[in-house]
Structure formats: structure tokens, C-alpha cells
Amino acid sequence: MRLLLALILTILVAPCTGATGIAAAQQSGSGNTYFEVETLNPGLGDGGRINRDTPQATVESFLYHAKAGDHATAAHLLDLSQIGPGNQQRVGIERARQLEQILARKVWLKWEDIPDRPDGLDITASPKALMAGQPRRSIRLALIDLEDRPVPIRLERVKPADGAPVWVFAAQTVENLPALHELYGENWFEESLPDWARKQVATGLAAWQLIATPLLLISSVLAGWLVYRVFRNTGDRLKPRISGRLLRRLASPLAILTGAIVGYLLQRHLFVFSATIDTFLGPLMLLILFGGGLAVFVQTIDMILERTLIRDIAELEKPENREMRAFQTNLSAFRRIGIVLAVVFAAGLLMTQINLFATTGVALIGSAGVATLILAYAARSALSNIMASLQIAISKTAAVGDSLFFENRWCYVEKINFTYVQLKTWDKRRLIVPVTYFVSEPFENWTKRDPNMTKVVRLRLHHSADIDALRARFEQFVESNDKVIDKDAARVLVVDHDSTGMLVGFYATAEEPLTAWSMECELREAMLKAARELELDRSQGMQYLPADRESRLSDFTAQAEKERDNDSRHKPEAESDA
Secondary structure (H helix, E strand, O other): OHHHHHHHHHHHHHHHHHHHHHHHHHHHHHHOOOEEEOOOOHHHOOOOOOOOOOHHHHHHHHHHHHHOOOHHHHHHHEOOOOOOHHHHHHHHHHHHHHHHHHHHHHOOOOHHHOOOOOOOOOOOOOOOOOOOOOOOOEEEEEEEEOOOOEEEEEEEEEEEOOOOOEEEEOHHHHHHHHHHHHHHOOOHHHHOOOHHHHOEEEOOEEHHHHHHHHHHHHHHHHHHHHHHHHHHHHHHHOOOOHHHHHHHHHHHHHHHHHHHHHHHHHHHHHOOOOHHHHHHHHHHHHHHHHHHHHHHHHHHHHHHHHHHOOOOHHHHOOHHHHHHHHHHHHHHHHHHHHHHHHHHHHHHHHHHHHOHHHHOOOHHHHHHOHHHHHHHHHOHHHHHHHHHHHHHHHHOOOOOOOEEEEOOEEEEEEEEOOOEEEEEEOOOOEEEEEHHHHHHOOOEEOOOOOOOEEEEEEEEEOOOOOHHHHHHHHHHHHHHOOOOEOHHHOEEEEEEEEOOEEEEEEEEEEOOHHHHHHHHHHHHHHHHHHHHHHHHOOOOOOOOOOHHHHHHHHHHHHHHHHHHHHHHHHHHHHHHHO
16 A cells, blocks of 8 residues: 555656756756866967857867968867876877868858857847757757767867856867768878879869769769660560569669769768768769669569559450459559658658758758748649549549540550559550549549440431331340340330431440440441341331431432433434434
8 A cells, every 4th residue: 555655656746856857957057158167178288369259269260270280279179178188289189180171071161150159149040949049058060970870060168167168169079080080081092192182272172072073973874874784785685584674674773773872982982072062962972872772662563563463454354353453553552652652761861861951051941841832832743643643542433454434535544653644545545644634534434333334326217117127136136146245134215306217226235345345336237237128128118217318319319210211302303313
């Protein structure tokens, strides 16, 4: 019982204690505008007059002394508290050189974002920002990737016991400099270059970088082209086989992927460019890398689907393959959903890898959502088509292999892609319809529920035509034709009439649309033949053809007889004159 009571009291008291602790921590954090230390870099001695009053002044002073080669003075702008005083002079100079190279190669400094106030307050921040109107004692300049994690380049405001508060590069940043320099500092390639190649010529770029940038692009393109030719030629030799077709389809995606990998590896491990080039070249290579990998994935999946699924639309349209049509449509939908998720995942991973908003100074645009709105507006048509294609898959209005009557065309659904629906017409043509247009227009789905189809052949006949005689011929056709199903439901009906004659409909049902169309043609031919044969039989005085045609034939006959009478009358007169 005591244990239960203690547990209840703990649960009730813990939130209050936690809230009190958090409030105290927040008050302490908001009240201190600097970190207190006993001493700051005692092993460096007196560095003279160095401006470390504001974050911007610290960065400016460090770059000024480092570029002048005075790394001993630049070391005073580092927090070397984690290094023993006896080693601070030597290690400080080394770390200053390393930081100079890291800032030049991996950090895009946007000076307007670095406060020029002793309290570090950001006067440009939005009123809704977390630290708006509050002094800061720690400011992150950049986030740089190590092998296993990203590490920040950070400024901190520290106050020694015997001095005023100053801004220096944080002790944790100084500790990470050797690992960062091993990745992004001067490597064996740069050290082997002559002095003229390492000399800066424009906008902080060394001469070798202006030469290496086009060489890297050419190497990437050449590597991709070689892979393309190898896969394409191998695929041509193995063309009849599935392996040959797969190699041909993967040639272009693998070429793109290989070129991106070569460029990324060269840019990461051999040509360590400055931030001016690396800020744009690195994201470009990663973007191509993700795009090539996605293309390889999609082409491989498509090839597997082509081998495992029914591709013949005529075969897929058969009634016994109804479940297969639904399965292939669902599989096509899952493929599209998978591609969308892969693109979103790749885009998020790409943003994480390149630290886009932290390195190019567009954090304001990203946080405000303007970039999202711009991208959404630019891609609204594509997004509409993608959502419409998913709508088709979810609502099941049409499936791959379905027989449709779309805009006065009889066609089959061959493919449902992201942006368009590919329809195959009965005469082997391909009709490409945007998905948004396809879902907004009405159409007949002849295989939605039941593929059975009733066809009607309508003939215009004379009022005196013997319908019973035609019905007998129709029944003979129904009994003898294997395409007609439900023979008891076959009918002959007079559906309309006017002054020219009566309209007779012959109704028969077939198993599926293709068979129904063939049966309709045969039925029309048989009924026209029957009407013609009955028309020639004048013994009963029956007429089967429309009256207007009969009257025209009678007029032609009377005119011909009149002309013959005139000719016979003129012939004796001519003989008497002779």
C-alpha cells in the first residue's frame, strides 16, 4: 500500500518539479549573455589589440590575420580551453590554419546574417522567431558533414574572470577542426601542385580550381558515355534475351548514375573546391546521383513487371482475366505511389545532405514557406495529373485492359501513367490522353462489371416488308452462329417508322466487346443478304427496300420504256424515206 501511495505521489509531484526546473533553466539562460570561464587561452600570452567585441568583428579579425599569414594572432580568436596551456601556442597556430581552410572551402559566409552587436541580438529576425529580441551567447555559422555526423562551426561569447566578454570560435568547433581538415583541407593533390596553380586569381578561387572544374565535368560525362556504350552494345548482342532488353533499358540510367558517382567522388576526395564552387557543384552532383538511382530503380521494376504480367491487351481483355486486370491496375497504382514516395524521400535526403538552407542563405525563404509555394505553383499541372492517376486507381473507374468507348472511339486501356492514359484503339493506334482530362470526361466502360455486350443492327425497310420472313432468317443466324450467347434473348423489333419506311432492329448478345463487334458485322451482312433475296422474290408482291428507292427505280424504268417506243416509231419512217 505504501509503495502504491509513493508511486501516486511521484506521478503527481513530478510534473510540478519538472515545470519548476524548466522555468528556472529558462530564466537562467535568458539572464546570462555569456559563458563564464576562469581564463581564456593563458598559453598564448598577450595578443595585442584584437577586435573580438562582436560576432562579425571576430570573423573579420580572424580572416584578416589568417590571410596575412599571422596565424599566431588569429589563434587568439579561438577558444583553446580544452588544450593545455603549454600546447596552446603550437596547437593554436595549427588550428588557425585548419579553420582558415575550412572557412574558405566549406562555409558560405553571409555577412548580413552575422550580428555586429556585442549582445549578438539579430535585429533582422522576424518578430515570431524563437530568439527575436533576445541577446545570444552562441551563434552557428555553418553545419559541415563529417563521416558520421554533421558538426557546427559556432561562435560563443565567453567572459574570463579577469576580463570583459569577447566572441571567439567555440571550443567544440576547435576540437572538431582536425577531423574536418582531414576531409576538406589541402590534400596530397594540392600539395603537389606548383605555386602558380595554388595562387588565387579571382573571387577567392585558386587557378587549379578554374582548371579542375571543367575537367571534373568532362570526366563525369566521359565515364557516363563509356558505361552507356558498354551496356548498349552488350544489350544489342543479347537483344532477343531478357538480359539484353534489361541492359538496353538500363544503359541511360546507369550512365547518368555512373557520371554522378565519378563526379561526386572526385569532388569529395580529390578536388576539394572552395565554397564558391562547392556550394553549387556538390548539390548538383547529389541531385543527379539521386535522379540516376531512382531511374535505375524504376526501369528495373518496370522490366520485372513486363516479364511477370500480361502485356497483350487482347489477351488481358478476355473475361477470364478480369482479376488480372484489377491486379495489374493496382500494381500500377502502387508503382506510382512508390515513385512519389521515393522522390519525396530523395528530396528530403538531398536537402539534409547538402544543408541547402544553412549554406546558401535562403533560410528565410524556406522558413516562410515561399519556396514551397513557388514549387507547388510550378508543378501544379504535374501534381494534378499525379493525383488524378491515383484517383483512377482508387475509384477503379478504369483498369488496364478494360474496353472503353471514349469520345466516339472504341479503345483499350493500355497504360495508366503519372500524367497521361495510353489508349489503344481498335485499329492499332495509340491515343494519349492527359489524366486530368480523362477523369473529367464521361466514357463507357464495356468491361466494368460484365463484359457481355448486346449489339443491335438497324435496317430501314419498306412498310410492306414481311417481318416474319426476316425473323425466320434472323433465328437461323442466331442458331448457327457460335458468337451469339443467350440465344433465347435474341429479338427482332420494329423500333421506329416514318414516311420512308420502318426501322427494324436485330438484337443479339456476345460474350465480350471484340466478339460482339465481329458478331455485329456478320449479323448485318446476313440480314442485308436476306432482305436482298426476299426483295428479288416478287411472287408475293412484297417490297423490302425503302419506297423512295423503289420510286426512283420505277421512274428510271418508265423513262427507258418511253425512249424505246420513240426509237421504234422513228425507225419505220426512216426506212420509208430510203
